[in-house]
């Protein structure tokens with residue numbers, strides 16, 4: 001890969017306020033010390049933290065075991081229980097402290113103290129055991145965003161069962177693939193969920209998934225979340241409440257090896273069969289714990305709301321495990337950001353006194369469309385840190401989040417990481433000076449670099465493959481049941497034992513990292529490499545554009561042409577007005593970046609084709625841009641009708 005033209009012109013720098021500097025736990029000096037220690041003694045750095053932050057039933061003596069590389073192992077001879085670390089260890093001092101504040105779709109609120117959470121998790125752990133689940137068995141959790149989902153996850157961890165949460169929006173087909181791949185013994189689900197004022201059935205998908213094959217699934221536990229009737233299969237299906245009846249509030253957490261798999265999480269939306277990303281117990285929990293302290297500065301007074309669903313990795317590390325491990329109060333929300341209106345997020349923040357809020361750029365851009373009036377109606381003064389994750393955040397959305405939601409005072413913690421990394425990898429601490437659109441610098445103990453295609457390290461300003469050079473505790477351990485795929489996907493470089501991320505990035509002169517997108521999202525137009533993100537940022541900076549996605553399509557002369565898919569914040573114009581707007585947008589991009597980046601085609605739609613987790617399905621856009629028929633699986637799309645809008649020529 002030669003020079004990727006660096007065209008992000010963002011140069012604004014935001015220093016932390018005095019209030020932030022004085023209030024947060026980790027100051028500049030401590031951070032510098034941590035960085036120094038990590039670079040001097042990588043394994044010692046992580047091992048000391050593992051001893052300090054986690055409670056071990058059997059202390060470890062081995063830090064990193066590289067004997068079966070690239071299947072790295074951490075703290076291998078140690079034992080612990082993750083649920084004990086998330087719940088029991090707080091009982092002495094925080095038993096009455098609220099662990100979970102739950103707000104349902106209809107505004108119904110429930111609170112669980114750490115003691116109540118403990119009792120519920122124990123009851124459900126006993127229930128799982130009574131249903132024949134043993135250490136190492138796989139359990140599928142297919143549930144909405146309700147506390148029972150976290151209770152189920154924690155109960156699995158307590159007995160050493162390996163859970164695999166499947167996002168409630170996935171189809172029966174996707175669910176079956178995952179049940180089969182994991183060879184699961186039990187499925188936990190609900191009769192339905194409540195979202196946007198409607199009740200949405202869920203159990204039917206489980207029935208359909210289990211119709212053919214899946215003989216390994218012996219039981220289905222059904223929690224009744226709605227009043228809707230649910231069909232129960234005799235001998236297989238059990239009501240959660242019935243199954244729990246008479247179970248004790250006490251359960252002795254099982255001590256497992258640090259490397260015992262805590263969960264599998266299947267990666268969504270990519271080509272091929274889903275990959276079961278396998279995470280460990282000790283190493284995973286360490287980074288989940290630490291990053292909640294480091295990035296979000298969580299302490300006793302905080303109310304932390306991460307809006308991610310537990311069906312995604314963010315909901316694992318920043319809802320179900322990490323914040324509980326540090327003893328924080330979390331908010332869980334069942335509904336959608338636009339019901340009853342687009343002020344819902346801000347109402348939840350106000351009503352529960354949220355201090356740290358963590359969401360995705362796609363949500364920020366969607367809410368930005370509605371302007372500042374809605375958030376301004378709510379008291380958001382308790383917010384002190386704002387986080388973002390999932391994709392690069394364009395500077396316009398960053399500024400809106402910072403100014404309108406964060407009053408110009410809250411640092412924006414832009415966290416780069418992946419399902420496979422388990423926890424944040426490149427992200428600011430609250431005291432880090434910020435540049436809108438950059439996830440800043442790798443965490444202490446994370447050794448990131450940028451390589452060209454031959455594996456040479458690139459200098460500042462040069463774009464290339466992002467890699468992590470040294471193993472870290474919460475890294476993926478395997479693709480479930482597929483060693484070869486693990487090695488070829490993540491360690492493909494000959495002679496270099498580096499974890500290859502699959503994203504391209506560059507470092508600016510200050511050493512800040514800018515993620516350019518997935519490797520396949522970098523275009524080569526007339527020999528110039530252009531990050532799709534940069535063109536998207538340029539389009540979104542036009543006052544009529546709400547969202548934009550750029551893909552490449554083959555072009556005879558230029559190699560690749562730039563195809564733009566645009567969502568406007570006004571009605572889509574017709575006829576001449578449409579032609580004029582297309583010309584205006586092309587000129588706007590030319591003005592922002594240069595004529596080379598001018599989109600060759602611009603198509604309008606009312607939304608972009610996104611997975612239910614909010615990721616733009618670029619491979620579908622590529623097919624449309626090429627004018628080809630869509631043959632790919634579109635079952636993970638939130639709204640498949642969007643595709644037709646973009647396929648229409650005019």
Ligand code: 6R9
Pocket residue numbers: 313314388389390391392393414415416417418419420439501502503515517518
């Ligand atoms: C946590 C999560 C991982 C991919 C990753 C990258 C993109 C995530 C980002 C970001 C730029 C950020 N990504 N966070 N890109 N800035 N702050 O999203 O995991 O669903 O596995 O996606 O998402 O491309 O490689 P996952």
